[in-house]
Amino acid sequence: MIKKITCIECPKGCGLELDIENCHVIKVSGNKCPKGEKYAIAEIEDPVRILTSTVAAQGLSLKMVPVRTDKPIPKSRMREVMKEIKKLKISKPQLPGDIVLKNILGLNVDLIVTRNVC
Amino acid sequence: MIKRDLVIVGGGPAGMAAAISAHENGSKDILLLERDQYLGGILNQCIHTGFGLEYFKEVLTGPEYASRFIEKIKDIPNIEVSLKSFVVKLTTGKELTFLKPGCLTQVRAKAIIMATGCREKTREMVHIAGFRPAGIFSAGLAQKLINIEGLLPGKEVVIVGSGDIGLIMARRFRLEGASVKAVIEIKKTSRGLIRNVAQCIEDFDIPFYLSHKITKIYGKDRVEKVSVSRVDDAFNAILGSEFDIACDTVLISVGLIPENELLEMTRGASVPGLFVCGNSLKVYDVVDSVTKDSIEAGRVAAEYLKGL
Numbered sequence: 001m002i003k004k005i006t007c008i009e010c011p012k013g014c015g016l017e018l019d020i021e022n023c024h025v026i027k028v029s030g031n032k033c034p035k036g037e038k039y040a041i042a043e044i045e046d047p048v049r050i051l052t053s054t055v056a057a058q059g060l061s062l063k064m065v066p067v068r069t070d071k072p073i074p075k076s077r078m079r080e081v082m083k084e085i086k087k088l089k090i091s092k093p094q095l096p097g098d099i100v101l102k103n104i105l106g107l108n109v110d111l112i113v114t115r116n117v118c
Numbered sequence: 119m120i121k122r123d124l125v126i127v128g129g130g131p132a133g134m135a136a137a138i139s140a141h142e143n144g145s146k147d148i149l150l151l152e153r154d155q156y157l158g159g160i161l162n163q164c165i166h167t168g169f170g171l172e173y174f175k176e177v178l179t180g181p182e183y184a185s186r187f188i189e190k191i192k193d194i195p196n197i198e199v200s201l202k203s204f205v206v207k208l209t210t211g212k213e214l215t216f217l218k219p220g221c222l223t224q225v226r227a228k229a230i231i232m233a234t235g236c237r238e239k240t241r242e243m244v245h246i247a248g249f250r251p252a253g254i255f256s257a258g259l260a261q262k263l264i265n266i267e268g269l270l271p272g273k274e275v276v277i278v279g280s281g282d283i284g285l286i287m288a289r290r291f292r293l294e295g296a297s298v299k300a301v302i303e304i305k306k307t308s309r310g311l312i313r314n315v316a317q318c319i320e321d322f323d324i325p326f327y328l329s330h331k332i333t334k335i336y337g338k339d340r341v342e343k344v345s346v347s348r349v350d351d352a353f354n355a356i357l358g359s360e361f362d363i364a365c366d367t368v369l370i371s372v373g374l375i376p377e378n379e380l381l382e383m384t385r386g387a388s389v390p391g392l393f394v395c396g397n398s399l400k401v402y403d404v405v406d407s408v409t410k411d412s413i414e415a416g417r418v419a420a421e422y423l424k425g426l
């Protein structure tokens with residue numbers, strides 16, 4: 001089966017053509033660099049995304065603190081992870097990279113702060 | 119009137135890169151004016167990833183990209199940062215007037231770099247008929263409300279235009295639990311980067327109508343619905359193709375234009391020592407290009423000062 005997708009790894013946005021057999025990618029074309037092939041395989045076999053959002057702050061210089069997962073998470077778990085993020089509050093100063101939530105839902109991924117808040 | 123060698127207007131990615139570059143090229147007396155209470159400009163509200171791949175060779179969010187420059191500037195005593203400083207006047211004699219809470223200050227510069235970024239095109243610029251109810255926002259304003267203020271501007275959203283900010287906001291609204299009813303683009307292709315169509319629209323199965331336009335916005339106090347039509351090659355609505363979409367919010371994402379109000383005060387005069395960089399020069403697709411352009415502007419300004 002041939003499937004066409006767009007590589008999202010960089011702004012070039014290459015159009016990829018994947019040859020898929022039994023849910024496995026056997027050939028990728030259209031990618032201008034090796035990252036495209038890796039992306040294509042992940043996209044079919046285990047699609048993942050970095051999730052970015054905000055956490056409400058209490059008594060700090062910002063109202064909302066931007067956060068992201070330090071590694072990509074399965075696309076299918078984004079909604080659940082958003083629910084976990086919604087439960088959080090930040091009340092202590094943070095630097096970019098500080099961990100707000102460790103090992104979210106056992107995914108082996110941490111939620112980290114992306115902006116200085118004091 | 120105070121006197122400075124180099125004044126940079128705007129503390130976003132362009133102004134910060136220009137300031138650092140001017141310093142690295144020998145400028146010792148730099149004043150960086152920023153109207154907001156933080157450096158970073160629009161990057162602070164761009165909490166999504168996609169920044170820095172070219173310049174830092176890693177994938178960063180907007181605030182992370184900004185903080186790399188903010189931290190660097192903190193360590194350079196030759197760059198004085200003046201926040202909450204809103205420039206209201208620019209003359210051909212390279213005099214700037216800026217407002218800071220409680221005072222109006224005039225500064226004469228030997229060189230000026232304008233790094234004022236860009237702004238969003240508005241509903242008025244795309245001519246949508248209908249009423250003027252609450253619930254119509256530019257995509258960037260909605261982004262600020264959600265990411266900076268923590269407010270969700272609506273629950274059922276239709277996005278007009280497929281600019282990158284609109285696409286990014288479609289995903290953001292979805293993640294926040296709102297429903298995005300449609301993205302309506304008058305052209306045959308997306309205005310925004312194709313990767314944003316993939317990760318913001320297709321990932322969330324959001325209906326994406328190309329060659330369509332909104333013909334009317336309805337609603338008395340709040341937006342209630344919009345009418346949408348298919349368009350022909352001349353962008354005219356095709357009779358009989360009209361349908362309605364119920365919604366409470368309309369986002370406008372039809373592109374960006376350089377912010378040049380201050381420059382216009384010089385009435386197109388050629389002023390030696392007055393430079394422009396970043397999105398106020400031309401609207402770039404990615405911030406890495408803004409940085410590259412502004413590093414060059416900082417270098418050229420420093421060279422100019424040396425030659426005086």
Ligand code: SF4
Pocket residue numbers: 007008009010011012013014030031032033034035036037
């Ligand atoms: S294949 Fe490589 S060049 Fe093409 S979009 Fe993906 S990362 Fe970018």
